[in-house]
Amino acid sequence: MGLDIKVALVGNPNTGKSTLFNRLTGLNQKIGNFPGITVDKKIGYSKLTDDSLAEIIDLPGTYSLYPKSSDESIVFQVLADKKNNSHPDVIVLVVDASNLKRNMLLYSQVADLGIPMILALNMIDLSAKQGIEVNVDKLAEKLGVQVIPISARNNLGIDKLKQAVAYTTKIATQFSTIDVVGFASDAINEIKAKINTDNNYYALQVLHQHEYLNFFSETEQEEIEAIERSHKFESSKIQAAETIARYKHLGTVLSDVVIDKGTAQKFSFSDKLDSILTHKVWGFTIFLLILFVIFNAIFAWSSYPMDWIEIGFGFITEIGHQYLPAGMLTDLLLDGVIAGLGGIFVFIPQIAILFAFISILEDTGYMARVTFMMDKVMSKVGLNGKSVVPMIGGLACAVPSIMAARNIENWKDRMITIMVTPLVSCSARLPVYILIISLIIPSKNVLGIFNLQGLALMVMYLVGIIAAVLVAWVMKLIIKTKERSYFIMELPVYRMPRWKNVFYTMYEKSKTFVFEAGKVIIAISIILWVMASFGPGNRFDNIDKKYATALADTNKNTDHIATLVATEKLENSYVGILGHWIEPGIRPLGYDWKIGIGLITSFAAREAFVGTMATIYSVDGGDEDTSTIRERMAASVNSRTGLPVYSFATGISLMLFYAFAMQCMSTVAIVYRETKGWKWPVIQLVYMTAMAYFAALIAYQLLK
Incomplete structure (x- = not known):
């Protein structure tokens, strides 16, 4: 079966367009970039x-054909260029049935x-609950297009929509809406002749x-500019006049099509909920509780599966050493x-x-x-609410979040957002935090409900967010621009989460973590094992000779001596020499080599710290009474001080270092691409590394 038709989904944000796309295509989809533009396709x-x-x-998603961002500009580019590979044969325009006039x-x-075109009236089930009735047949008659009521979330009307799409090119009789010639008749006529079109x-x-x-x-382009100048074409005034004319036209179209029986009740529940959840005090309190x-x-929920995974890998290692032939491989x-x-x-x-x-959120x-709530905070530090989207996205990964900053029109706001987003703790930091917290914070509840480890993890995330806001405020004073910023956002209605989507997100993000971070960690683990298993000259031979007599004495604890041998070899390996070389610079932070x-x-990747520790402590041998990597790390002792390596002071120092340091090559690369130069990524790398070092230094020196 060949490809018969190209269909473009167009609509305002929050109309369910992406949900409809997933419903129509299922898993038969792919994501790329529009040619020459870093916008997802x-x-x-x-x-x-x-x-x-x-x-x-x-x-x-866009509210109008007049773009406010690089994402929105794509819509008219695709619709205007018939030679574009994405130019559609049919448009499905998705609207929210409960807010027709705006859509x-x-x-x-x-x-x-x-x-x-086809008009897809989405969320028709929700609009009915809100007391809004749409006369679909009359609307279709007035517009001259097929109007299909659907609910993409609940799979209602999707088959009818598919049938309508299949036959639209054969029966399209849609009417134009307003006559735009009067806005700039001479300029329009000259452009029509220039580009050979009859569409005003x-x-x-x-x-x-x-x-x-x-x-x-x-x-x-120069000729079009000349036409504009010759006819004194004023774009902003004409856009305003056009918008007013369109809303007047829509008022007559929808006057006897939409019957709103529930205006009073429509927003009652939502408004009551929002009055609490977006309150300047209770809103933030509830957010912190969440x-x-x-x-x-x-x-709390992951402790058992984590233990099972650790025990499983420990068992595999133990069985492997028992039954596989001894040797380097x-x-x-x-x-x-x-x-x-x-x-x-x-x-x-x-x-x-x-x-x-x-x-779920x-x-x-x-x-x-x-x-919406954070916009009030952001505006005080020189940003706007649009900066919150990349920063919240930074909880997952800084790379796509920095790309999302393209939607911020104001150059200063966009640059500050790019510079501070990596301070928000991403999922790559999560394994490091969890590992260190499990070593230095006891797993117990306070007042019966507050788990100390969970509280410590929340504090680390808040530290990153607060640091991002403070740095943004400083950059607001340093970076100068005459542009004014603004923030417009539509709050979607409250809905129950789609559990299928939740589980799919869990699966996809876990898979991405394993395969994307896993490649880096496995590569580093292999390199580290090689560097930790070999040393220069005859150092390893000398260590073997040093302990040969003790290992041959059956009256002595040979397991303990073997551990001493492994530890001494590790210190004299290539990785041990490198570690000891940098140790003087990090000793004030409480770190060993x-x-x-x-x-x-x-x-290379922040989460590589965990794999590194796993490899180093596996090669080290550790205490014969410990089995998991966390147990070996907890039992490790600083050879200089005789104290545990992972003390409370060292743990806090290490987490603060990871909270602030720019330890991600991918983030550096994406900042270079988004800012088109090395200036900003170098500034970012320097200031974040300095913040990390001095924050860790101060924390250790105060807490030791």
């Missing part, structure tokens, strides 16, 4: 009828481009935003690869739990309220 395939297959493209502004603009609105849009249209040559529940759950497999894998898999439960909660509509090696490998 989501394409999927849907079987419309038994013999008809459609390519579905999910265009970025229909975009419909009226797109309809005037003359591309065959297309010509008007070319006048408005030709600079976004890369299919015009440089010469054509954060505490999340971080408490990360420890076995040691590499068990103490390098298996130890590194154990350091990855043991944190899957926490990763899954964290992203399950994030998915987003699905219910609560995350949008957090963004082993932690120093972890800091170095973490610059």
Whole structure:
């Protein structure tokens, strides 16, 4: 079955467009970039009828064809260029049935481009509950298009929509909405002749935003500019006049189509909930309580699966050493690869739990309220609410979050957001925090409900967020610009989370953690094992000779002596020499040379610290009475002081270092790409490393 039709999904944000895309395409989809632009391009395939297959493209959400960001500019670029690979045969314009007048502004603009269309009335079930009735047949008659009521979340009307799409090009009779010629008749007519089109609105849009249209040559761009100047074309005034005319037209179209019986009750529940959840005091209090529940759950719910995973990998290592032939290959497999894998898999439960909660908060509509509340804080430090989206996304990963900052129109706000987003604790820091907290904070409850380890984890996340806000305030004073920023956001209605989506998010994020972070950690684990298993010259031979007599004496504890041999060899290995070389610089922070090696490998990826410790302590041998890596780390003693390596002071110092340090090559690379130069990534690397070092230094010196 060949590809028969290309369909573009167009709509306002929060109309359920992406949900419809997932419903139509299922797993038959892929994500790339639009050519020459770093904006996500989501394409999927849907079987419309038994013999008809459609390519579905999910265009970025926009309130109007007039773009406010690089994402929104894509919509008209795709719709305007017939040679674009994504140019659709049919448009499905998705609207929220409970808010038709606002959503229909975009419909009226797109309809005037003359591309065959279907109007998908989404959330029709919710609008009915709110007392809103839409006369679908009358609306279709007035617009001249098929109007299909659907509920993408509940899979209602999807089959009818597919049938409508399959036959739209054959029966399209849609009407234009307003006559735009009067806004700039001479300029429009000249552009129509210039670009060879008979569509008035297309010509008007070319006048408005030709600079976004890369299919015009440089010469054509200059000629369009000349037409604008010759006719004194004033884009902003004409846009305003057009918008007013469209809303007047829509008022007559919808006057006897939409009957709202529940205006008074419509927002009663939502408003009452928002009056609490977005309150300037109670809103933040509830948000902190929710954060505490999340971080408490990360420890409380994951303890058993973590123990099972640790025991499982310990069992595999023990059995391997018993039954596999002794030698270098076995040691590499068990103490390098298996130890590194154990350091990855043991944190899957926490990763899954964290992203399950994030998915629930987003699905219910609560995350949008957090963004709204934080705008008040952001505005005081020189940012706006749009900065919160990348910063909250930073809880997952800084890389896509920094890319999301493209939607911030103000250059200063965008640069500050990019510079501070890596301070928000990402999921890569989570394994490090959990490992250190489990070593220095007792697992007990205070007042019967507050788990100390969960509380400590929440504090570390808040430290990152507070640091990001403070640094943003400083940069606001340093970076100067004349641009003014603004923040417009629509709060979605409250909904029950889609549990299928929650579980899918848990699976996807856990898989990404294992495969993406796993590649780096396994590679580092193998390199570390090699560096830890060999040393320069005859150092290892001398150590073997030193302990040969003691190992041959059956009256002595040979297991203990073998541990001493392994420890001394590790210190004289290549990795041990490197660690001892950097140790003077990190000793004031409370770190030994082993932690120093972890800091170095973490610059490839923060979570590599865990794999590094797993490999080093596996090669070291550890105490014969300990089995897991955490137990070996807890039992390790500083050879200089005779005290535990992971004391409370050292643990706090280490977590603060990881909270602030720029230890992620991918983040450096993405900042370089987004800022188009090395200036900002170098500044970011320097200031974050300095913050990390001095915060860790002060913490250790005060707490030791």
